[in-house]
Amino acid sequence: MAQLPILAITAGDPAGAGPEITARAFANDSVYEMCRPVVIGDPCMMQQALVCTGLNDQIRIHVIEDVKDAVYEKSIMNVYDMHLISDPSEIELGKISKEAGEAAFQYVVKAIQLAMADEVDGTITNAISKEAINLAGHHYSGHTEIYADYTGTKRYCMMLAHNDFRVVHVSTHVSLREACDRCKKERILDVIEMADEVCRDLGIKEPKVAVAGLNPHCGEHGMFGREEIEEIEPAIAEAKEKGIQAIGPCPPDTVFSQAIGGWYDIVVCMYHDQGHIPTKVQGFVYDRERQQWNAVAGINITLGLPIIRVSVDHGTAFDHAGKGDANELSLLNSIEYGAKMALSRLEKRG
Template identity: 70%
Template sequence: MSKLPILAITSGDPAGSGPEITIKAFLNGNIHNICRPLVIGDTCVLKQAINFVGAEDKLQINTIHDISEAQFAPNVIDVYDIGLIRDYNSIGVGTINAIAGEAAFNYVITAIDLAMRNIVDGTITNAISKEAINLAGHHYSGHTEIYAEYTHTKKYCMMLAHNDFRVAHVSTHVSLREACDLCKKDRVLEVIGLANQACLAVDIKQPKVAVAGLNPHCGEHGLFGNEEIDEIIPAIEAAKELGINAIGPCPPDTVFSQAIGGWYDIVVCMYHDQGHIPTKVQGFVYNREKQQWNSVAGVNITLGLPIVRVSVDHGTAYDHAGKGDANELSLVNAIEYGAKLSSNRHNKGE
């Protein structure tokens, strides 16, 4: 047990479904076999989440303020208590508000601090509301930007993964018009390099990195745009000179099907939805007959950081908050992925 990585798991926006998803993930018997989990949050919120899920007889809370107090025992949730919320009724369950945003932001920076000081081996994040944290006065467009600032990281990108399907993004939380302007050789090359490193980190020996085009049909030799000619192809050629097996530009309407079929290990995408849509089409499965989600799977990983950060690949699900029916599969996936990345880093002496 002592050799398993310690993972700091933020409980997410306390007004959302994150606390309940966290509880449900702990009901998964495999978690303690792959890591030593530590939840960053507020005790009163996690206790209420246990009630919502109906796990009062299955789990108990161990409130701690120092890692030495953690039990890391099955059926015990070690909660590193931030102490911001003492009254559950104050957080406005199911609503976007500054109180919950302030708490969620502090959970994240606490997890980052613990990882930067090598107290924990990796971090796992539940969903936050960008609007809520901005209402609280913290002006970030998401987790990725918070992690970049608090770890002093300049070169980073977002990667999504579902099983062996992976995508990395040149741009994320910007307008589509701005995303086109950000499609520059240096940035494309940077993300190709980060994508290649990510594959190596999960023991893929010779990664095949596909690079998606920006325009329909990859611009059709300049007929539908010149970004492929001026920026993307030069980036691919530069990556090849560095010894990276970069392939493309590949037409976006076929490259993801090819990746699913095993042609590539990862696809470099030019903008947010180009990568998010194919990943979520695979991982998010809705049952028409039962009118419920069979699965909400997949993970979000920030590449280029000095610490491990893996996240759920969905939002706060305010509409499920307090009902105990939110799907925990993405968080379970994130914990599994985080445990593997943390263990590999340790084994490589990073």
Template identity: 65%
Template sequence: MGDPASIGPEITAKVLDGPGIYDKCKPLIIGDAAVMEKALEIVQKTHLKINPINDINAALFEQGTIDVYDLGLVDVSKLELGRVSPMAGEAAFQYVKKAIELALAGEVDATVTNALNKEAINIAGHHYSGHTEIYAELTGTDKFTMMLAHENLRVVHVSTHVSLREACDRVKKERVLDVIRIADQACKNLGIGQPKIAVAGLNPHSGENGLFGKEEIDEIIPAIEAAVGEGIHAEGPIPPDTVFSKARGGWYDIVVAMYHDQGHIPLKVVGFVYDKEASKWDAVAGVNITLGLPIIRTSVDHGTAFDQAGKGIANELSLENAIEYGILLAKNKKMEE
């Protein structure tokens, strides 16, 4: 459900009232039934019914009814929409924890997360920089990365939620090689038989043969050479100011970005579309997927949007995308088993 003070419950209600969703999967919301009831009022979908449960076997999985695995962590009378609070942060963390537990136990095939607020979960006592790190720790995963996807543009990251200075220090051969391997497997999991992987440089012009930095020579090129030696179709380092356009044009199936904003900015430029005349977001598309985990995790590619919470205007497209990716990954995983 995401942070209960966010747009998460609202876009969840919108998506589950959409056509065909129950023909594709059996959606189960992990959160608070009372918050979802309030969300139905906000988005004017009171024709939907909430089915609170504490056992998956009690779920109905029927169009018109939203099954909520009810953790009962939120006092709705004290919940302030659009505000950071320890109560909301604690609830958001516990929803994620329960989703992971259910997936590890094999009770659900995939998990899809709405946004949580990093400040809220931290003041609630859970010191993580985001979903990715929570999933990694609770599943005991050491080698993992974030992938962003929108249409044919896919990006994975060598580092994410660290300072830019630290991100540069994290560009090491073994880490770059690990991410190339994870990217290759991720594409195969999506049904791409022979993935073509572009590896971005860290520096302008990929260092210009050492003129603007030597990370490409010392770390990135050796990683690419090692990957090619393993039979992976990896190319680079490709200058970061052109690699994403090439991927968008179909030259590559996925791009290995060296740090958070290098990968996030191009994907959000194509996925987030603002209608200036209407003064609203026309589209907020894209998916965030954590790779390298023993379970499937996809997510919306946007934040909690506290400024929109409680207004019923939030765009649900990214959540739709995340569910579609979760379904695709789950189907392909079952075919491999």
């Protein structure tokens, strides 16, 4: 186990299902086989989550103030005590609040600090509420922007993945109108390069990078828009000159089916929903008869950072908080991806 990467796992919004999802993940022995995990949160909330999920007899919390004090054994959950919540009654489950937002934000900041100081080899994030962290006075539109700010990163993008289906985004948390304005050659080229790089980090020697168009039918030679002609095609051409197998522009209504079929290793998407919708159609499976989710799978990775950040690809699940039935599959997927990336980076360092 000493050779496994140390991963900091944030508890997410304490009013959401993040603590319970974390508890359920720790009940899976594979977590300890993939990494040495440390939860960043408050022990009282994690203890409440263990009771709520019925796992308090199987998993014991080990409170730490320093990563060096962690004990990596199955059935032990190391919790890095943030001293933000002393009693679970301070947080109303399922409700947005600035108190919960402040805690969730500080969990993320601490994980970043530990990774930047090389005390952990990667970070895994549970969901936060954008509204709650903004109520707490931290004006960010999501994890990606927090990580970029606190690591001083200017060139970054979001990647979503479900098994070997992968997408990256030219723009994310902006209006659709603004997203169209952000489809510029320089930015598209940056994202193509980051897409190629992450595939190589994952062991793909010659990645095939599909680049989706912005407009219907990729603009139909300018009839439905000229972004493909003026911005996307020039970016693809320059990427090819750099030795990247960039393919496109590809019509968005077919490129994802082709990626699922193995034609491409990753798809560069022009805006948030263009990439999110096909990924969640793949990973989120709802049982009509039982009226519950059978699977909530998929992960979110921020590319371009000096540290590893992998996240669940779902929200805070406020409606599941306190019920103990939230699905942990996305978190397990995130830990697996994060551990794989961390091992790759550790091997490159020698």
